[in-house]
Amino acid sequence: MTRSNDPSRVPQGPPSGRSVGVAAVDPVPVYREGLSGLVQRTQGMHWAGQAINPHGALQLAEQIHPDVILVDSGLDPHGHLSKLLIAGDPALIVIALVREANRTPAFLHDAIAAGVHAAIPRSAEVRRLIEGIRRAYLDRRYVDPSLATLVSASRASASPAVVRRAQMPLSRREYQVLQLVAEGLENAGIAKVLYLSVETVRTHVKSILRKLSARDRTHAVTIAFRAGILVTQPDDSPEQRLTPGSSAPGVIEHRSR
Secondary structure, rough: OOOOOOOOOOOOOOOOOOEEEEEEEOHHHHHHHHHHHHHHHHOOOOOOOEEOOOHHHHHHHHHHOOOOEEEEEEHHHOHHHHHHHHHHHHOOOEEEEEOOHHOOHHHHHHHHHOOOOOEEEOOOOOHHHHHHHHHHHOOOOOEHHHHHHHHHHHHHHOOOHHHHHOOOOOOOOHHHHHHHHOOOOOHHHHHHHOOHHHHHHHHHHHHHHOHHHHHHHHHHHHHHHHHHOOOOOOOOOOOOOOOOOOOOOOOEOOOOO
């Protein structure tokens, strides 16, 4: 396990000799591998793990407790995932890797409202990315200079409609269950993946239907996509489907140190 998951812990900087555990959530294998290699070559950091989707991100955070997690903005365009990650572990530093399509005041407003600690272009060159990770960990706040004007614009143009869009009606566990429902898993398969009883999964599904005012599971998934609670995979991501019996959907690997 990378570190203790103590909600009262707020890192002010890495202790002398301490290695910062960095993880990533990104659907593109080559990009994940590039991040892994970069972090492992950087003094004072180590690679904690990687995930390919929001459910995998929550699972990784629960099991590994990295110090920093890099989240592809294409997987979290409204900040829902980031908000749940931070709620589950207030000490975790969440950094948005901003795609070109998400370089907008609206995206940055939602990210900041969700509690994201830093925003860095996904296409940033190596030195800027490493500096951004370090600054975010030490200061718990960092915005890449190329995104600064968008942050200012997001504050100036914030509206109640934008704020409402950033709200997440589901709990962390309900969000995970809904992700798996959207992948086609039945209650028994979801229970196996999340290590829950079938009855507990059934209770979560009922709660999801009630909160989304949905008639059934299919309707709930449709509503969730329309509301931005669930998002489609970015265009450059390989198709990833879950199957019943998958032991760790979305989590590619993790390393403890």
